[in-house]
Amino acid sequence: MTTIETTPMTIGGRAYLAADGATIDTINPATSEVIGRLPAASKVDVDHAVEAASRAFETWRRYTPQARAAALNAYADVIAAHADELVDLDVAENGTPIREMRRDGQKAVNQLRYYANIILEARGQTISGEFDRLNYTIQQPYGVVGRIIPFNHPLMFAASKIAAPLAAGNTILLKPSENTSLSALRLGELSRGVLPDGVLNVITGYGADAGDAIVRHPAIRRLAFIGSAATGRAIQAAAASVNVKNVSLELGGKNPLVIFPDADLDNAVRASIRGMNFTWQGQSCGSTSRLLIHRDLYAPFLDRLAAGLEGLTSGLPALEESQIGSIISPEQFEKVKGYIALGKDEGGRLLSGGNVLTDGDFAAGMFVRPTVFADVNPGSRLAREEIFGPVLAAMPFDSYDDAITIANSVGYGLTASVFTQDLGTAHSFARDVEAGYVWVNEVSRHVEGTAFGGVKDSGIGRDEGIEELYSYSQSKNVHVNFS
Numbered sequence: 443m444t445t446i447e448t449t450p451m452t453i454g455g456r457a458y459l460a461a462d463g464a465t466i467d468t469i470n471p472a473t474s475e476v477i478g479r480l481p482a483a484s485k486v487d488v489d490h491a492v493e494a495a496s497r498a499f500e501t502w503r504r505y506t507p508q509a510r511a512a513a514l515n516a517y518a519d520v521i522a523a524h525a526d527e528l529v530d531l532d533v534a535e536n537g538t539p540i541r542e543m544r545r546d547g548q549k550a551v552n553q554l555r556y557y558a559n560i561i562l563e564a565r566g567q568t569i570s571g572e573f574d575r576l577n578y579t580i581q582q583p584y585g586v587v588g589r590i591i592p593f594n595h596p597l598m599f600a601a602s603k604i605a606a607p608l609a610a611g612n613t614i615l616l617k618p619s620e621n622t623s624l625s626a627l628r629l630g631e632l633s634r635g636v637l638p639d640g641v642l643n644v645i646t647g648y649g650a651d652a653g654d655a656i657v658r659h660p661a662i663r664r665l666a667f668i669g670s671a672a673t674g675r676a677i678q679a680a681a682a683s684v685n686v687k688n689v690s691l692e693l694g695g696k697n698p699l700v701i702f703p704d705a706d707l708d709n710a711v712r713a714s715i716r717g718m719n720f721t722w723q724g725q726s727c728g729s730t731s732r733l734l735i736h737r738d739l740y741a742p743f744l745d746r747l748a749a750g751l752e753g754l755t756s757g758l759p760a761l762e763e764s765q766i767g768s769i770i771s772p773e774q775f776e777k778v779k780g781y782i783a784l785g786k787d788e789g790g791r792l793l794s795g796g797n798v799l800t801d802g803d804f805a806a807g808m809f810v811r812p813t814v815f816a817d818v819n820p821g822s823r824l825a826r827e828e829i830f831g832p833v834l835a836a837m838p839f840d841s842y843d844d845a846i847t848i849a850n851s852v853g854y855g856l857t858a859s860v861f862t863q864d865l866g867t868a869h870s871f872a873r874d875v876e877a878g879y880v881w882v883n884e885v886s887r888h889v890e891g892t893a894f895g896g897v898k899d900s901g902i903g904r905d906e907g908i909e910e911l912y913s914y915s916q917s918k919n920v921h922v923n924f925s
């Protein structure tokens with residue numbers, strides 16, 4: 443029997459296991475094989491990492507912005523050179539097909555370079571006032587930042603979400619999901635000797651232990667979380683119980699895709715498949731998982747949608763031809779199956795999928811075929827709750843007002859998409875829909891420099907644009923009397 447080594451964390455530029463030796467086995471969800479072992483950190487490890495990050499901050503904050511940019515670009519080069527290896531780790535641990543995961547590797551590198559490029563844009567201001575006085579502001583980093591990320595884009599989030607905080611002059615504790623930590627641990631190893639020791643510290647473990655210790659650490663005043671709304675609210679409460687912290691939250695969604703009768707039908711059908719991110723098994727926060735179709739095209743639209751889904755190939759994630767892989771974990775698998783049963787109980791009409799593949803290659807994994815329920819009641823749980831799986835809820839609407847009422851009737855407000863040829867309908871929708879990111883005749887695409895984030899229960903704050911860079915610094919006003 444081969445022994446599986448524990449991949450160490452990176453703290454202060456050095457390799458560490460958890461102080462108490464605790465570990466977590468990590469599983470390939472498509473095969474159920476144990477493929478690695480990671481440290482299960484606890485408070486003592488987090489305290490150690492915060493000390494290392496605090497020491498490093500004293501050096502890192504004295505770097506010129508140009509020197510920070512050079513370090514981030516050098517790190518991006520190293521990641522690009524190891525992209526295949528990092529992507530393979532994600533494919534094995536996350537269950538998403540390799541053709542999708544490769545794009546994540548590229549995005550990770552691009553985001554690092556983007557923040558390196560705009561480092562000088564985080565400027566202060568001068569404010570005119572009395573003749574012999576001057577007010578100016580300076581943007582200053584927080585110090586040690588806690589960054590907690592989810593399982594669905596492991597490498598992309600691990601690499602890209604450290605970019606803005608580091609560019610702004612902070613140091614970091616990064617905690618990946620306990621389901622997908624291998625690429626982040628490798629990123630930690632790759633940072634040694636490229637970033638100054640202690641600037642990036644990678645801590646692994648369970649949310650309730652390692653994650654909670656980061657959230658409650660009194661020296662961490664800036665926390666950034668990506669994950670579920672339930673965890674986000676728990677983090678807000680835990681953080682507030684310690685001291686005053688700036689907490690940004692990128693949470694879940696139940697995002698509407700609204701098809702008006704003048705939409706290009708073929709284009710809209712393709713978008714409804716792409717927008718649902720079936721190729722990520724529906725495990726993407728921006729997925730348009732509520733499909734609102736005008737009654738005039740409801741029946742033909744659904745026919746084409748069902749036909750389009752038949753063509754998607756489920757397969758082992760490492761195979762080039764696979765388009766749909768495995769659900770991440772047994773817990774998430776049970777949740778998805780539970781919602782499929784609920785959809786039937788709530789009176790939805792199962793249009794497509796709803797089944798689990800169990801033969802041959804699929805026997806040891808968690809492969810759910812793309813599932814669509816039609817005639818879903820907008821008030822039902824299937825229409826209101828985030829499933830984070832390959833289950834799409836379709837429903838008809840009769841008028842613009844009807845569509846907006848349904849679209850805005852849920853607690854979430856992350857993304858929204860509208861398909862129409864009418865300029866007035868498109869811009870009215872963009873204005874009226876409660877969401878942080880809206881597509882017109884488009885789905886899913888993120889463009890570098892545009893800000894991503896949610897309203898209502900989908901979160902606080904914006905990532906991916908210049909706002910993210912600013913969010914990692916605080917403005918200080920300096921009032922000078924030179925009379």
Ligand code: NAD
Pocket residue numbers: 590591592593594617618619620647648649650652653654657668669670671673674676677691692693694695726727728828830856895896900901
């Ligand atoms: P999750 O909330 O279960 O876990 C996310 C991270 O939080 C993990 O690293 C976990 O270990 C940690 N965590 C859990 N409990 C914690 C606690 N009490 N204190 C501190 N940390 C804790 O989410 P998940 O299942 O990994 O990811 C799926 C969710 O993420 C979905 O809801 C999805 O919509 C959301 N998401 C949002 C965005 C966005 O940009 N808005 C992007 C991707 C995913």
